[in-house]
Amino acid sequence: MGEISSFQLGVIGALFLSVASSVSIVICNKALMSNLGFPFATTLTSWHLMVTYCTLHVAHRLNLFESKPIDTKTVVLFGMLNGISIGFLNLSLGFNSVGFYQMTKLAIIPFTVMLETIFLKKQFSSKIRLSLFLLLVGVGIASITDLQLNFLGTVLSLLAIITTCVGQILTNTIQKRLSVSSTQLLYQSAPFQAAILFVSGPFLDQCLTKKNVFAYKYSPVVLAFIILSCLISVSVNFSTFLVIGKTSPVTYQVLGHLKTCLVLGFGYTLLHDPFTERNLIGILIAIGGMGLYSYFCTQETKKKQGDLTLGSQIKDKETAALLAGVLQDKENHEVKKSNKDSLV
Structure with missing residues (x-):
């Protein structure tokens, strides 16, 4: 029970850190790009x-954490894939309307499922699928304005x-299969993500904005x-790997849409x-x-834990019965041997 409680606290902490840091960096980047006129999103991401x-x-x-070596090919391909995905998302935003870009983000959940x-x-239960459908409909109504x-x-x-x-499925899969923490995976893959965006970022930004990041004053x-944006990004990147590793890519996307709702609310309230x-x-x-998604996930998790506990109890009973049988056979054997000795 103690391990389960600590795991749940870890998940809650990871979710809270992800929401707080993501909303903070969105507000910071919005001020940087909209109010201060710095439009170079891909280059900023490489930084x-x-x-x-x-x-x-x-x-x-x-010595705050221990580095664990991971297969070089796996790390390089994983880092490059994540870097490329960021580039494609920025290009999607640049070559589409805001509404179509929001549709793109909404499509990530059903595609991941x-x-x-x-x-x-x-397996995703019908209740989970229903809650995801309601979530996507709500975010679509709140954020999609035009579809060009x-x-x-x-x-x-x-x-x-x-x-x-x-990329997000691999983030979860690699952590579980190779038994590496989110920090270890991020530490190994971040240089390759940064490298591909550092090389391609200025070119992509110039295509999208018609401005040169090196000529900016x-x-x-x-x-x-x-x-400030770079400092907040440390928490954003760390919490992203942490949430996906502790939960799932779908849960991370659900959390992302919560951030969208919070950003809309903060934008109305503060800006x-x-x-x-x-x-x-x-x-x-x-x-x-x-x-509903959180409730159904919690119920399914409790059911799985109950099934595991029940299975463990049954296994313990079977083991105890087997041991009792072995002991009984041993005692019978000793009694027979004693009787035989006394007759002799």
Whole structure:
């Protein structure tokens, strides 16, 4: 029971850290890009990953965690895949309307469910599927405003969905199969993610913004927000791997849509963004779907734990009965031997 409670506390802590850090970095980046005119999202992400790796390297040197070697090919391919997925998501946002980009993010959950069902043989109950449907409908109502389709944008969105889903499934699978922690996996893969974005980031940003990141005039305020964004990103990247490792890719996506609702709420409250009854209704439906998802997941987890406990008790009883039988046979044998000796 103690191990279960500590695990549940760890999950709650990871979820809280992920929500708090993600909402914080969204608000920070929105101020940086919208108010201060720094539009280079992909390059900024490469800086995030480099700062994350440097921070983890310092933590490792201070013996705050133990590095565990992972197969080089696995780490390189995994890091490159995650870097490519970030690039495709940014390209999807650049070549599509905001509404279609939101549809792309919503499509990640059903696509992840489909991949896990087909390739990992994972089962999702009808209650879980219903709660996910309500969540997607709510977020769609709250965040999707326009849907403008174009061929290039659609292809980029499809590639973004595929690479993101596969990357998040691998994040969970690698941690479990290789028995590595989220910190160890992030420490090993962050350099490769940073490298691919550091090389491709300026080119992608120039394609999307028609501006050169190296020609940008960095004011002290912009530099301060960039540093703040990089520091928050350490927590974001760490909590992402932590949540996916402790729960599942689907739960992480559900959490991501909770962040969307919170960002919409913070935008209305703090930044006075436009807010309508449609936004409110959508957020309420989404929160209801999240609540049902959490409740059903908790019930299924308790049922599995109960089944495991029952199975363990049955196994213990069978073992005890077997031992009792062995002891009884031994006693009978000793009695027979004693009787035989007394006759002699």
